Structure formats: C-alpha cells, structure tokens
Amino acid sequence: MEIREAVQRLGALAHETRLSVFRLLVRRGPLGLPAGEIATRMGISPPNASFHLAELARVGLVTAKRDGRSVIYSVDFAASLGLVDYLKENCCAEEVVPVVPLNSITRRKK
Amino acid sequence: MEIREAVQRLGALAHETRLSVFRLLVRRGPLGLPAGEIATRMGISPPNASFHLAELARVGLVTAKRDGRSVIYSVDFAASLGLVDYLKENCCAEEVVPVVPLNSITRRKK
DNA sequence: ACAATGATTCAACGTTTCTAGAATAATAGA
DNA sequence: TCTATTATTCTAGAAACGTTGAATCATTGT
Numbered sequence: 479m480e481i482r483e484a485v486q487r488l489g490a491l492a493h494e495t496r497l498s499v500f501r502l503l504v505r506r507g508p509l510g511l512p513a514g515e516i517a518t519r520m521g522i523s524p525p526n527a528s529f530h531l532a533e534l535a536r537v538g539l540v541t542a543k544r545d546g547r548s549v550i551y552s553v554d555f556a557a558s559l560g561l562v563d564y565l566k567e568n569c570c571a572e573e574v575v576p577v578v579p580l581n582s583i584t585r586r587k588k
Numbered sequence: 589m590e591i592r593e594a595v596q597r598l599g600a601l602a603h604e605t606r607l608s609v610f611r612l613l614v615r616r617g618p619l620g621l622p623a624g625e626i627a628t629r630m631g632i633s634p635p636n637a638s639f640h641l642a643e644l645a646r647v648g649l650v651t652a653k654r655d656g657r658s659v660i661y662s663v664d665f666a667a668s669l670g671l672v673d674y675l676k677e678n679c680c681a682e683e684v685v686p687v688v689p690l691n692s693i694t695r696r697k698k
Numbered sequence: 699a700c701a702a703t704g705a706t707t708c709a710a711c712g713t714t715t716c717t718a719g720a721a722t723a724a725t726a727g728a
Numbered sequence: 729t730c731t732a733t734t735a736t737t738c739t740a741g742a743a744a745c746g747t748t749g750a751a752t753c754a755t756t757g758t
Contacts, residue, residue: 481607489602494595501678513735526717528736547725547734562675568611569668624704638706657704657755
C-alpha cells in the first residue's frame with residue numbers, strides 16, 4: 479500500500495463517529511446495513527451519516543450498493559486487512575536498520 | 589484500548605509527514621533520533637518537526653528524552669502494537685454478529 | 699557571564715473539516 | 729402521476745489543523 483492511501487484510510491478512521499460506524503459494519507459482516515439504519519443506530523442525523531459514510535467509501539474502506547430505496551453499506555475487508563498489514567510492517571518492526579548517513583542530506587551545494 | 593485513544597493515535601498517523609517521521613523512528617529502533625536530525629532528514633523546518641513530534645508524543649506513540657542539548661525521540665513499540673491489535677480485533681473480524689434490534693433504538697417515548 | 703547550539707513556543711495566517719438544516723434526488727407503491 | 733420513503737447534496741458558520749518566521753528556553757563550553 480502507498481503511504482498516501484494509508485494516510486487517507488487512517489484519517490477516515492481517525493474520527494470517533496466514523497470509527498464507530500466502521501466497527502458496526504465490521505460486526506455486521508458482508509450483509510451490511512442501510513444508511514438510514516446506520517444513522518438511527520449511531521444517533522446521528524441522516525445527512526451526517528451520509529457525510530461520514532461517503533468519506534469511508536471515498537478511501538475504499540466500505541462499499542455502497544443500492545437496494546430499492548435503501549443504500550446498503552458494507553466493509554471492504556480486503557482493504558481493511560491491507561491497512562492493518564501496512565501498519566504491522568511499517569510500525570511494529572522493532573529493529574535497528576542503518577539509515578543513510580546524515581551528511582548525504584546536509585551536504586548540499588553551497 | 590479505548591476508542592478515544594485509538595482515534596487519537598490514528599489521527600496522529602493520518603498525516604504524511606507524521607507517518608513518515610514515525611516510520612523513520614521505527615526503522616531506527618530503540619536508539620531513536622534527535623529532533624534536529626529528524627527535521628533535516630525529513631526536509632522540514634525544526635519548528636514544524638517539533639510540532640509533529642509533539643503530537644506523536646502527546647498520543648503516546650513516541651517518547652522523548654533529553655540528552656545534552658538534543659532531545660531524542662523514539663517509538664513506543666508497546667503502544668504501536670496496541671493500536672495494530674485494536675485494528676485487527678475491531679476492523680478485520682469478518683463475521684456476522686447479531687446486532688441489537690432496531691426497535692429498541694427507534695421506540696423512544698412519544 | 700557570554701556565546702553557540704539544539705529545540706520549543708508563540709503569533710499569525712490560510713486551509714480543511716465538521717455539523718446542522720434546507721433543498722434536492724431516487725425509488726416504490728397507490 | 730401523486731405521495732411517502734430513503735438518501736444525498738448544498739449552504740453556511742464554527743472549530744480544528746498545518747505552516748512559517750521570530751522569539752524564547754535549555755544546555756554546553758569558554
């Protein structure tokens with residue numbers, strides 16, 4: 479995963495309402511839930527739910543599909559797992575790696 | 589981990605500069621790096637580096653300790669692993685769990 | 699005490715994000 | 729077509745975020 483994509487997905491989850499919505503959808507599994515029911519369960523207004531669901535969809539963590547009058551949102555589990563893997567690889571490998579010598583950075587021409 | 593703490597830590601990592609700094613510190617391991625060298629390596633101003641390092645420290649993902657005139661920043665690997673575990677548990681468990689019936693939410697008195 | 703070095707804080711500015719309510723779209727049924 | 733339902737888009741204001749340069753703080757060596 480690219481760092482840009484990771485940043486976007488982390489940002490999408492870095493909001494209490496969105497993270498709660500996301501967890502609700504994870505618990506719900508592949509069935510998903512319609513937008514209105516999500517709003518009701520979360521105790522937020524339908525426009526607010528739409529706003530946050532759109533952000534989660536924009537970054538690829540959830541998908542939407544229309545079913546009659548409802549729009550069913552569900553988690554993209556592959557994308558979610560990808561983000562976790564990114565964090566595992568980049569943020570938990572406790573290991574001293576020799577870094578580029580500083581002078582190769584500071585020694586810039588005059 | 590509490591959801592508030594998870595949100596704060598996700599937010600700290602949801603910024604390209606901060607995520608890059610964090611990854612640099614992870615690669616560096618327990619040795620850590622002084623603030624000035626981080627600024628130089630990242631190509632950002634010292635105040636900007638301080639700003640982002642302070643945010644990472646505030647949420648507990650890194651720790652700071654003074655060494656002479658330098659302040660050495662290093663990753664808190666326990667905290668980092670805690671965040672990854674939180675995501676694994678809450679965001680990847682693809683499983684249908686029966687949720688509370690909706691009417692217990694919508695049936696509010698008059 | 700003074701000067702030099704490394705780092706942080708402050709002040710200011712522009713940008714982005716969040717929320718609420720009104721208005722608009724899309725679908726289904728009579 | 730008319731109405732009800734479900735969801736999204738639009739508008740506007742408040743709040744939070746990110747960056748810069750100047751000023752300040754902390755430490756070391758002379």
